[in-house]
Amino acid sequence: MMAAIKVFVAGHRGMVGSAIVRQLEQQPTVTVLTATRDELNLLDLDAVEAWFVANAVDQVYLAAAKVGGIHANNEYPAEFIYENLMIEANIINAAHKAGVNKLLFLGSSCIYPKMAEQPMKETALLTGTLEPTNEPYAIAKIAGIKLCESYNRQYGRDYRSVMPTNLYGPNDNFHPENSHVVPALLRRFHEAKLADAPEVTAWGSGKPMREFLHVDDMAAASVFVMNLNGDTYQQHTQPMLSHINVGTGVDCTIRELTETVALVVGYKGEIIWDTTKPDGTPRKLMDVSRLKLLGWAYAIELEAGLTQTYEWFLQNQQSFRS
Template sequence: MDLNSKIYVAGHKGLVGSALVRILQLEGFTNIIGKTRTELDLTDQGKVSSFFEKEKPDYVFLAAAKVGGIHANNSFPAEFIFSNIQIQNNIIDACYRYQAKKLVFLGSSCIYPKFAKQPMDEGQLLDGKLEPTNEPYAVAKIAGIIMCQSYNRQYGTNYISVMPTNLYGPGDNYHPQNSHVLPALIRRFHEAKVTNAPEVVVWGTGKPLREFLYSDDMARACVYLMKNYDVTGDPKGGEHVNVGSGIEVSIKKLAETVKDVVGYSGKLTFDLTKPDGTPRKLLDVSKLHQMGWKHQVELREGISVAYDDFCKTGGVER
């Protein structure tokens, strides 16, 4: 990649896509293109093909996806599998047909089996049954990985796949029903603070362990891998790469940290009648570390920046 390369960030308005644009600009890249949903429907093959034919990007980051938490996955399974497979198919194939030099496809840690050994290494893909609540989304992401590998094997392309852990940061989704755990906690503690609610109740025991990565760190990893990870000539099509912090935190500790950052002075309680979910979910990031990359932003610092962003975009003052 040189600083004048034309770079297309699919999903440039989302959590990861906007972080990618920030990091690319910080590194001096000036020819970055992106289209909103209204400007380009990525599920429409004809429109995607026309876009690639006109723009002919050199490098592509595929960060566009339909995403959501457990409620959204359960409520809209058909939309999750259809939209994500359509987006992936259209962009990956267009990269080949219009000769993009390289592609980074972003997946999700939910590709791994529900009962995968911890921490989860890249070799556990397709090694067991998936978590049923997000299976359609996971299957779509697995299809994206296999599609990249298949194009690499058949056409000699250089398409790499990265699997991020739980992400958070500026531009996150704070929807009351459709957001993930960390932005959901930020919203709930903030609203409790504003309304002087006496307590915030969190589902389960608080014992499950989760891993989180700040969105700009994810973007830095993607740019690093775009520059340094080459799968050309690999007879298997190139293995995907886990991207995470490698650090676990309990849901209880996470909630306490968010409570402290937000400045909520009420009580934190746990509803033991509600399920905990998977006890542990940690990526093995040793492969990425061996390549020379590690995260920079620690959890508390990242939560503080994310909360500032929530206050700013939500029209409230901290």
């Protein structure tokens, strides 16, 4: 029988954190620990250190982050770099000082150069210029990877990092301006359908290629990577290249995504493309061969995942923060 463990999920109210909690709650030997912002300010190092000492944590999933789409990253670069740097530094250092040997840091595919060879391999990190629209956020996430690598190298910790592709699903941020592309489109088409609007405007040309992973798949991959045997994990990573990509290995154009969302929502009007708005990176497809070699692959196809997410949106729209 496996021994019971106490697992802290930082950022449990967010999309990824809540999905990880759902995964972990299915395991009878796991006690999930969480803390709201009122209970623990992750920007306060003293408070974070005291919390770790008081709770005798065995594992940490570091899913807490300040996140947003192109608009939010452009408008609030200082908050994006500062808050993300502080959150990850405080948690990783406090976990180490409290003797926590296992931690999983959740990064982002934006760590890779804007013009990285596609699909993007883990080895592309730090080989070129980042996408300017989210550079502060990307640099913070790169710092998180390097924090984990540094504590592993200096102190022998087992701190791992996973880099997800674009995520969507329950508990996403559906704010009309500060959200990512999938929730923004779902909300826009839903409101257009209710208003019987003849057309909907979408940003950019629709030509960029993007990959999308349902957050429940991301949570499953996170738990899988966290619990991999150490020797098995190290066979597919390197001491100074410890992160692993998580995605589907399949992408589509933003135009195809937009048309699929319209289909899922049931919007019948016209889609107008505003080419004065930025497209962002031309293509972002993850090379997920490492994760496949380790034995994990995604399960939720895009249209099915979008349908499920729209159903969640309909059931929860009254409680959105925006």
